[in-house]
Amino acid sequence: MNWLRSHLTFDRGQRDGIFRLLALVLSLIALNVFVEFEAKTKLDMSAPMVEKLQAEMDSLKRVQKEKNTREIYPFNPNYLTEYKAYTLGLSVSEFDKLKAYREQGKWINSVSEFKKVTGVSDSLLKEISVYFNFPEWVTNRKKSGKNYVNNFDRELDFSEKKDLNTATATQLEEIYGVGKTLSKRIVAYRNKIGGFASEEHLYAVYGLKEEVIERIMNRFAVKTQIDIDKMKINEVSASEIATIPGISFEKAKKIWEFVRVREGLENLSELEKIEGISARELRLIRLYLSTE
Structure with missing residues (x-):
């Protein structure tokens, strides 16, 4: 019994520590029993930041809805982009x-022809064909009831041309392939250049x-003469060449360098050797430049 009494004997400091520990344990038990803990909401939906984000989401939804219901304007199905x-x-x-x-040079001039070429469903054709806007010459042909063949x-003869x-x-616009825009x-x-000096x-x-252009030239010709003061290609600068309609300064510089390297040209056909110069651009160059 002496050994047990020695283990249960505490000094004053030890007794104070035991009493403090017991008091802490009892306090925690009482707190757990008598106090109710409520879990706090992780996200307060009424917070200003949350409301701002919600407003942005609603705005994006509205924009997307507007895109999905975008208004369709009349268009020529021949110029339909991908x-x-x-x-x-x-x-x-x-x-x-x-x-x-279209790459074959053929034109669609009716809803039924669009259906035949593309093979679209009847339901889709009915929905989009109301926006088809064919050239005026097609519309006039339908209104008049005439069934003629395009002979443009x-x-x-020159005397018959306008x-x-x-x-x-x-x-x-009467020319096949020329609509209101062109x-x-x-x-x-x-009007910008003061009149055409040539059909070119x-x-x-x-x-x-x-x-x-070939169809236009079959029906029209320049009869009111407009003179052009041609520039001498062996003397002009790159900046002067760039004044030619349709010729960029980059192309003009390339032409000027080509002429300088060869110390002058005897014939404008030599320009065909320049890489990147198209036949279309050469037609315009001949209107404004000469070797004389």
């Missing part, structure tokens, strides 16, 4: 068929394809 075709709902293969058809590839320098945009662009460019000036009009 992106436009995608937004309208055409498949890649349907657009490729249309592209291949046949060249008229003056290209006095032709109106409406008259130019006809206005031709007239605007003609048409090659400087942006967007005019060569086959369309």
